[in-house]
Amino acid sequence: NAGVTQTPKFQVLKTGQSMTLQCAQDMNHEYMSWYRQDPGMGLRLIHYSVGAGITDQGEVPNGYNVSRSTTEDFPLRLLSAAPSQTSVYFCASSSGQTLNSPLHFGNGTRLTVT
Amino acid sequence: GENVEQHPSTLSVQEGDSAVIKCTYSDSASNYFPWYKQELGKGPQLIIDIRSNVGEKKDQRIAVTLNKTAKHFSLHITETQPEDSAVYFCAGSLGNQFYFGTGTSLTVIP
Numbered sequence: 001n002a003g004v005t006q007t008p009k010f011q012v013l014k015t016g017q018s019m020t021l022q023c024a025q026d027m028n029h030e031y032m033s034w035y036r037q038d039p040g041m042g043l044r045l046i047h048y049s050v051g052a053g054i055t056d057q058g059e060v061p062n063g064y065n066v067s068r069s070t071t072e073d074f075p076l077r078l079l080s081a082a083p084s085q086t087s088v089y090f091c092a093s094s095s096g097q098t099l100n101s102p103l104h105f106g107n108g109t110r111l112t113v114t
Numbered sequence: 115g116e117n118v119e120q121h122p123s124t125l126s127v128q129e130g131d132s133a134v135i136k137c138t139y140s141d142s143a144s145n146y147f148p149w150y151k152q153e154l155g156k157g158p159q160l161i162i163d164i165r166s167n168v169g170e171k172k173d174q175r176i177a178v179t180l181n182k183t184a185k186h187f188s189l190h191i192t193e194t195q196p197e198d199s200a201v202y203f204c205a206g207s208l209g210n211q212f213y214f215g216t217g218t219s220l221t222v223i224p
Binding site for chain 1: 115120145148155157158159163165203205207208210212214216217
């Protein structure tokens with residue numbers, strides 16, 4: 001199993017551009033989520049999904065959209081990139097719909113917005 | 115939502131010594147507490163976890179303790195080795211969300 005795969009690994013955007021961060025998992029996990037990691041702030045939840053067709057907002061959802069059309073994929077869209085969105089983004093999945101089992105993380109996408 | 119606080123933010127120990135990282139949480143309904151290790155350029159990886167019906171769990175050199183009354187939990191690493199150097203995160207789960215501490219950068223000095 002590849003686990004959680006994120007692409008791209010690095011991305012540079014100009015302010016106002018849009019892009020999609022891809023996330024795929026091959027563990028048949030129901031729960032998927034997106035976090036951003038900023039220095040000194042830990043991991044903050046952007047959006048999550050408890051199954052195909054279901055998404056919900058986390059702690060910092062503004063400026064980001066998600067959809068969950070399949071169990072395997074959970075893309076994160078930046079509609080109009082801003083410098084404040086410069087961060088490292090992690091996708092993570094977990095078995096089941098309730099969080100009593102651990103998250104499995106991808107290796108991240110480092111995004112710079114100029 | 116939940117608030118998870120983690121201390122210290124940085125920790126340096128001599129090889130072979132023990133390291134302890136402490137976390138507190140605010141919502142007594144939180145019931146699952148994993149610990150993650152993050153190496154440079156990689157995603158966090160689970161190293162140990164504990165559920166609210168357990169007070170202590172051990173896996174070789176790593177142990178976690180949970181005090182539900184005081185709402186705090188701790189990571190203990192014994193006989194530290196240079197490869198233990200990394201950033202460690204605690205987390206608590208509440209509802210459909212995990213809440214993470216701000217991380218501890220552990221350096222093990224050979």
